[in-house]
Amino acid sequence: MKNDRKIIFNIKEKRGKPKAFLNKLLVKWQKKLQMTDWKLDLQIVDFKRTDYRQSGDFVANLKKKTASILITWNPFRGDEEYTLVHELVHVLLYDYDKSCENELIKNKVSKAKHDLYLEKLENLAHHLTRILLGRSDR
Numbered sequence: 001m002k003n004d005r006k007i008i009f010n011i012k013e014k015r016g017k018p019k020a021f022l023n024k025l026l027v028k029w030q031k032k033l034q035m036t037d038w039k040l041d042l043q044i045v046d047f048k049r050t051d052y053r054q055s056g057d058f059v060a061n062l063k064k065k066t067a068s069i070l071i072t073w074n075p076f077r078g079d080e081e082y083t084l085v086h087e088l089v090h091v092l093l094y095d096y097d098k099s100c101e102n103e104l105i106k107n108k109v110s111k112a113k114h115d116l117y118l119e120k121l122e123n124l125a126h127h128l129t130r131i132l133l134g135r136s137d138r
């Protein structure tokens with residue numbers, strides 16, 4: 001997911017896979033996705049959105065090539081690897097994504113059009129994540 005609204009950092013893990021396990025997955029996928037030129041870290045957070053239950057998010061800096069992958073302590077899917085890879089795909093798409101968003105904002109498109117863009121981006125991230133994980137079920 002995109003949009004980092006209402007995120008609580010530095011929380012204690014309350015549920016889900018231990019952080020050491022998630023860090024191992026991060027290292028594995030960073031190599032697989034050929035992102036070793038990125039400085040990545042992983043943080044367990046609490047999302048306080050009320051419009052939907054969010055499983056992950058990211059904060060990236062393209063110039064510094066740094067990104068934090070944010071994963072909720074309360075995974076509604078219980079599928080942290082999916083969430084992690086999905087967010088890494090977002091980071092890979094971020095340069096392109098940011099350029100598109102800047103154009104949308106510059107051209108003052110309607111919220112509906114902006115939402116459509118976000119929906120298409122999500123579908124792409126979802127599709128690529130499934131391919132990477134070798135899944136057809138979700």
Ligand SMILES: [Zn+2]
Pocket residue numbers: 001002086090122125
């Ligand atoms: Zn997403």
